[in-house]
């Protein structure tokens with residue numbers, strides 16, 4: 001099968017012929033239809049996340065169909081469409097698994113990072129971590145839901161009943177989450193790179209009540225802010241926009257260093273939280289929400305062999321919405 005393979009972080013992926021994986025115990029073999037290109041993939045390829053499996057097939061926003069059930073598998077039927085997210089394995093017996101925090105499992109494995117992912121024609125996954133995909137979504141439009149949507153949804157759940165929410169970085173996650181937030185009657189304030197008029201228009205068109213640069217003050221004090229952009233300087237910036245007891249959620253897996261800031265912008269019970277990974281329950285909750293509300297994802301399709309170009313466009317912020325690789329073999 002064809003795949004895009006990472007041999008050395010910091011170097012481009014290579015388009016190669018590799019052996020098709022076999023579905024071992026508890027695994028399913030999936031023919032990949034589409035795979036989203038996530039910010040995390042970019043961090044892995046650029047060497048900003050330590051110790052990826054090498055060589056590695058990246059990609060953790062996988063949509064495909066079951067072609068074979070391994071021993072002990074049978075939750076899905078042959079031909080059924082499934083999604084595969086970032087969380088690919090947990091141990092079930094560590095402190096975190098036993099206490100409802102499998103996203104923090106000591107022995108977790110992650111799709112497209114410590115196990116091979118979906119930048120390929122086929123992939124294998126543990127069936128317990130796959131989700132059925134609601135019919136109303138086409139493959140390419142469903143792919144960004146698997147991480148941008150899902151981990152965004154977990155971040156969103158951390159702001160409680162906040163009514164006015166700031167989104168810092170209006171990319172793949174934010175453009176999905178704003179649709180759920182609006183549906184829940186929340187107000188979204190979008191912060192983009194300063195001067196990014198296209199990004200601000202994009203946010204307004206999706207219903208943001210205000211859009212501006214990340215150095216600007218919104219017209220209202222916010223109840224919470226979610227940081228999607230991997231920029232540490234946004235933490236103090238966001239703290240200054242939230243009210244007393246406001247919450248600032250860092251949604252990414254990697255962020256540049258946070259500059260020091262005066263204690264008084266944290267004081268009065270403001271909180272800073274981070275989000276790590278997802279649980280299967282998050283996945284199920286999100287799939288349920290996505291089958292009730294139709295989420296429109298803006299996607300930019302690329303061929304599998306053009307994954308490096310998709311990653312470059314993501315680095316440079318050349319598009320609104322999400323990049324998705326499509327496999328048409």
Ligand SMILES: [Zn+2]
Nearest residue numbers: 091094097105
């Ligand atoms: Zn565990």
Ligand SMILES: [Zn+2]
Nearest residue numbers: 038040147148
């Ligand atoms: Zn991701």
